[in-house]
Amino acid sequence: MGTLFIADLHLDDSRPGITALFERYLASDEVRRADALYILGDLVEAWIGDDDDAELPRRIAAATRAVRAAGVPVYFMAGNRDFLLGEDYARRAGFELLQDGTVHTLYGRPTLLMHGDVLCTDDLAYQAVRKQVRTPEWQAQILAMPLEARRAFAAKSRAESRAHTGSTMEAIMDVNADAVADAMREAGTTRLIHGHTHRPAIHRFELDGHTAERIVLGDWYEQGSVLRVDGDGAELRGLPPG
Numbered sequence: 001m002g003t004l005f006i007a008d009l010h011l012d013d014s015r016p017g018i019t020a021l022f023e024r025y026l027a028s029d030e031v032r033r034a035d036a037l038y039i040l041g042d043l044v045e046a047w048i049g050d051d052d053d054a055e056l057p058r059r060i061a062a063a064t065r066a067v068r069a070a071g072v073p074v075y076f077m078a079g080n081r082d083f084l085l086g087e088d089y090a091r092r093a094g095f096e097l098l099q100d101g102t103v104h105t106l107y108g109r110p111t112l113l114m115h116g117d118v119l120c121t122d123d124l125a126y127q128a129v130r131k132q133v134r135t136p137e138w139q140a141q142i143l144a145m146p147l148e149a150r151r152a153f154a155a156k157s158r159a160e161s162r163a164h165t166g167s168t169m170e171a172i173m174d175v176n177a178d179a180v181a182d183a184m185r186e187a188g189t190t191r192l193i194h195g196h197t198h199r200p201a202i203h204r205f206e207l208d209g210h211t212a213e214r215i216v217l218g219d220w221y222e223q224g225s226v227l228r229v230d231g232d233g234a235e236l237r238g239l240p241p242g
Contacts, residue, residue, distance in 0.1 A: 001033040002230035003106055005040060007115070007195025008219035010081065012045035013056055018220050021239070025226075026063040032070045039064075039095070040195045040217060041079020041115035046154035049143050050089040061093040068094030077102070079115040079196060080130065084139060103187050107231040112187040116196030116216070119175035119183065123168065174199065180214060181207060191234075193217070193227065200225040202236055 011019050031037055043060065064074050074095035078085055090097050102113050121127060132138055142150065165173065174197055184192055190212040200218030204211060215234055218225035224239040 001030065001035065002228045003036045003038065004031060004034045005038045005193055005215075005217060005227040005229065006220075006225075007040035007079070007217040008042045008198060009039075010042055010045045010219060010221065011056060011060065013054070015221075019056065019059060021220070023059065023063045025239075026067050031067055032072060034072050036073040036075065037067055038075045038077070038098075038113065038193075040077045040113060040193065041100075041117075042081040042195065042219075043076070043079070043085075044082050046158060047082035047084045048147065048150040048154050049084055050086050052147065057089065061089065065092070065094035077113060077115055080117045083134065084143065101183070101187065103189060106229050109191060110187075110189045111229075112184055112189045112192045114183070114192065114194040116175065116194035119179045119194065120173055120197070121176040121179045122172045122174075125164065125168075126173075173197070175214075184212060191215070193229075195219075198222065200236060202234065 009018060009022055011022060025031060026037075044056070064076075068074050074093075075098050076085070076090065076093075076095045077098040077100060085097075087097065098113065100114055100118060103110050104113060105111070117126070117130060142153065145153065175194075180192065184190065184207060190207060190210050192212075192214045194214070195217040197216060198219040199216050201216050203214040203216070205214070206212070213234070215227060215236060217227055217236075220239065225236055226239060228235045228237070
C-alpha cells in the first residue's frame, strides 16, 4: 500500500474538526494497510510537555497506538510546535522518534526527511529563536514550570509567532534554495520530504548533474495533503473528505 507522510496538522482544542479527521484517517484502511506512517512535525499547535494531562494528547496517543498495534510503524519527527515531545510520550503513543535530517531508504531510494524550518535560513529572527529554544537549558527551564504556566507561555508564544508571520515577507519564510542543496548534498540524497512552509508541491530540479526532487507537505487547514510513496514514485494529494 505504500508509505504515508503527513505534517503540520496543528491539532488544537479550538479546532475539534481536524482532530476528528485525524482520528478517522488513522483508523482508515489506507493507514492500517500502509507500510509505514511518518508524521514530520507540528502534529499539534503547541506541546507543553509529556506530562500534559489534557484530553487532546490522550486522543492522539490512542489513535497512533492503534496504528502501531495494527502492525504499521509510526515515525514522528518534531517540528517547531512540538519539539518538547519526548521519549515518555512516544512510548505511550507507540511511535519512534526521528531526528531532523534523518535519511530513510524508501523502496530502494535514500530519502532525506526534515520538518523544514531549519531550511528557512533567510528568516534570521526565526532562526535565532529556534537556536535558543532547542538548547537543553531552555527546555529544562520551561518543563520545570507548572502546567498552567506552560499553557500561558505557549499561548503567548503562538501569538508572537502569528505576529511575526503577519509582518514578514512570504519569500523570507520559505526555504532557501542553497540550504536545500547543501542539506541534500550532506545527506547524499536526491529526494527530500519536508513540511513547515505550508506550500504543498513536488519540486524537481538539477542537483550536481542529477535530477532531484523536494516534496513539500501541506498543513491540514488550507492546503492539507497526504503523501504516498511507493516503488513507482510519490503522489501528493489532498486530504480525505472530512
